[in-house]
Amino acid sequence: MFSIGELSKRTKVKVPTIRYYEQMGLLAEAERTSGNQRRYDKTGLERLSFIRHARDLGFSIEAISSLIELQEHPDRSCEAATDIAVSQLADVREKIKRLKLLEKELSRISKGCDGQGVSEDCYVLASLADHELCSREH
Amino acid sequence: MFSIGELSKRTKVKVPTIRYYEQMGLLAEAERTSGNQRRYDKTGLERLSFIRHARDLGFSIEAISSLIELQEHPDRSCEAATDIAVSQLADVREKIKRLKLLEKELSRISKGCDGQGVSEDCYVLASLADHELCSREH
DNA sequence: CTTGAACCTCTAGTCACTAGAGATTGTAGA
DNA sequence: TCTACAATCTCTAGTGACTAGAGGTTCAAG
Numbered sequence: 001m002f003s004i005g006e007l008s009k010r011t012k013v014k015v016p017t018i019r020y021y022e023q024m025g026l027l028a029e030a031e032r033t034s035g036n037q038r039r040y041d042k043t044g045l046e047r048l049s050f051i052r053h054a055r056d057l058g059f060s061i062e063a064i065s066s067l068i069e070l071q072e073h074p075d076r077s078c079e080a081a082t083d084i085a086v087s088q089l090a091d092v093r094e095k096i097k098r099l100k101l102l103e104k105e106l107s108r109i110s111k112g113c114d115g116q117g118v119s120e121d122c123y124v125l126a127s128l129a130d131h132e133l134c135s136r137e138h
Numbered sequence: 139m140f141s142i143g144e145l146s147k148r149t150k151v152k153v154p155t156i157r158y159y160e161q162m163g164l165l166a167e168a169e170r171t172s173g174n175q176r177r178y179d180k181t182g183l184e185r186l187s188f189i190r191h192a193r194d195l196g197f198s199i200e201a202i203s204s205l206i207e208l209q210e211h212p213d214r215s216c217e218a219a220t221d222i223a224v225s226q227l228a229d230v231r232e233k234i235k236r237l238k239l240l241e242k243e244l245s246r247i248s249k250g251c252d253g254q255g256v257s258e259d260c261y262v263l264a265s266l267a268d269h270e271l272c273s274r275e276h
Numbered sequence: 277c278t279t280g281a282a283c284c285t286c287t288a289g290t291c292a293c294t295a296g297a298g299a300t301t302g303t304a305g306a
Numbered sequence: 307t308c309t310a311c312a313a314t315c316t317c318t319a320g321t322g323a324c325t326a327g328a329g330g331t332t333c334a335a336g
Contacts, residue, residue: 003302005313015314020293035301037314050267057240057266061292071263078260082248085262089244096237099230102195106227110220122216124223125209128195129188141333143282153283158324173332175283199323 001031001039011048018048024061026051026068059088139169139177149186156186162199164189164206197226 008015021027027047030038047068054064063084070081109127146153159165165185168176185206192202201222208219247265 003313014294016294017292019315024292033301035314036316037301046267049269053269054266055292057244067263067266070260078262081260081262085244085248089241089248092237092241092244096234096241099234099237103227103230103234106195106223106230110223110227122208122219124216124219125205128192128205129184131187131191141282152325154326155324157284162323171332173283174285175332193323 001041004030004038004040007040007045007048010045011052013048013052021048021051024065026061026064057088058092059084063088139179142168142176142178145178145183145186148183149190151186151190159186159189162203164199164202195226196230197222201226 004015004018007013008018011018013021018027022029027044030040030044033039050068051064054067055061059067066084067081109124142153142156145151146156149156151159156165160167165182168178168182171177188206189202192205193199197205204222205219247262
């Protein structure tokens with residue numbers, strides 16, 4: 001049995017975040033010492049590692065809640081879990097697509113001031129002011 | 139002179155968001171009719187278009203504030219504005235990098251359940267539970 | 277002059293935390 | 307055993323960038 005600080009160290013999840021996860025129902029309520037401090041064991045550690053990993057992969061708290069529920073009712077859980085993962089993947093791909101367009105636009109804008117420059121006006125500000133100057137959609 | 143609803147239509151920025159921008163100091167306080175309703179002109183329209191475009195490119199409200207201040211004090215503004223754009227670009231590139239790693243991982247995880255499957259356990263849940271199963275950092 | 281869409285302000289909610297106040301507990305060293 | 311003090315507790319409020327809703331007022335067309 002170890003303290004919340006120890007759990008925090010081992011999982012690299014901050015102490016207030018652990019309490020927040022408990023409050024949100026992602027973590028079961030921890031056992032307490034006689035003095036009301038939380039104590040955890042291997043189960044708690046594994047559960048939190050799962051949550052942390054899923055958060056790192058961009059799953060929302062809500063999605064993680066669903067995944068945890070699936071874990072606890074293992075019948076047919078695989079399909080449903082895969083659905084969640086696939087939808088998360090679609091999300092990530094969409095974000096990548098959008099960010100790549102932004103990258104092109106920003107790199108074009110940033111380069112505007114290099115070299116001989118664009119007379120007296122700032123190209124960055126001009127580009128932001130006038131969407132027509134954009135080379136593509138974003 | 140036109141209303142906030144008209145401005146909203148022309149810029150595709152929602153009415154409450156326009157009021158929010160005013161409150162945050164991004165937009166100058168609009169003129170008012172005798173009945174206290176906001177009225178805008180070309181200047182307001184251009185300013186809001188600038189903000190909207192910058193938001194679309196992922197600039198924070200704070201960054202936009204800086205850009206607007208630069209616009210208003212044009213001496214040396216170009217270098218500073220370029221700095222902001224370049225830092226925004228670095229940000230975007232970093233995000234793309236991270237998301238690409240996630241994409242690989244998620245697509246690997248999602249595929250786990252296809253075809254013959256991985257015996258009775260759900261590969262998605264197992265992968266999330268055990269970071270060691272990841273093929274690379276993320 | 278009436279109607280009703282559009283406007284006003286204000287408060288509170290969203291997500292996933294993070295920060296701080298003020299009080300209590302656990303534990304290592306003297 | 308006592309003492310210090312780090313770690314813990316609960317609670318409230320703040321973050322960013324809005325969004326939603328209540329309850330009231332104004333504008334403009336017919």
